[in-house]
Amino acid sequence: MIITSAKPLEEILEILKDEDDVFIIGCNVCAAKLKTGGEPEVLAMCRQLEEHGKHVVGWALPTAACSIRSYESLVEKNELIKEARCILVMGCGSGVSATANVVDLPVYGSNNTLSLGGSSSGKLLTNQCIMCGDCTVGEFGGLCPKSQCPKGLLNGPCGGSVAGKCEVNSENDCVWALIYERLKKINRLDLLYVIHAPKEHAFK
Template sequence: MIISSAKSFEEIMELLKGEDDIFIVGCNACAAKLHLGGEEDVLRMHKQLEKAGKHVVGWVIPSAACSVASFESLVGKNPAIKEARSILVMACGSGVSVVSSVAGVPVYPSNNTESLGGRSHGKVLGDLCAMCGSCGVHDFGGICPKGQCPKQLLNGPCGGSMNGKCEVDPEKDCVWALIYTRLEKIDRLDLLEKIWGCEETVDES
């Protein structure tokens, strides 16, 4: 699940400065789950834009903005998109990029994309993965230090970690305290003996 946050309406209006005949594309996947691109959110944005003096020609909510197959598929859902001179995409950066690739008009994002996350126990969890392309999360008890440590430390906590809290963000638990607890729980503290380098892992045990 891609974690995003909404841009302020003022920022969106600045992006759309000089633009009109706007079409809104939502997203019924991640953005909808975060209340940033579902039907309610799109209708709210429609109303705000109209109130601010923008002409909105229509809207559509594909199952996922990042998997829009073609411009024709959007036309099939709402032909009004053919009248658009600009498109506002209420999805993650991937959705904006995909819609941009099929649209022949300027495309703008309403959201900021932050991280790859998920949902557990009813909570939205961010920064679960840094999408680095070289996954070794199993060696950290399923907790990604690249995604969750502000310093992306792979060989233990920094010297600033105090009482299990992060030096950079004291409101957050230090990811290395979480990793230690998780590895202890599954009886794999031996994994902490691995030393991670830039290119590969060296087992010093």
């Protein structure tokens, strides 16, 4: 699940200040789950933009904004897109990019994309992955220190971790304390003795 947060309405209005005849595209997967782009949020955005003088020509709710097949598939959802002069996507950055790839109009996003997360046992999990392309999360009991440790430490906690809390943000649990407890629970504390080399982050 891609974790997003809604931009303030004032910021969206600033983005659209030179635009009109707006068509809104939501996302019925991640953004709907997070209430940043499902049908209720899309309808509320239509209303708010109209109240601020913008003409909203229509809206559509594809299954996933990041998986739009073609412009024609959007027309099938709502032919009023043909009257649009710009698109506002209420999804993640990938949804904005996917939409821009199939329309010849300015495309803007109403959300900030924060991280790759998920949900488990009814709880929203954020910062589960930074999509580094070199996944070793299984060696840490399913908790990724690259995404959940502010310092990205791969070989144990820093010296600033106190009583299981993060030095950078004392409201957060130190991910290394959580990794230790998880590995202990599954009888794999031996994995803590594995030395992980620094990661190469250079672009190729």
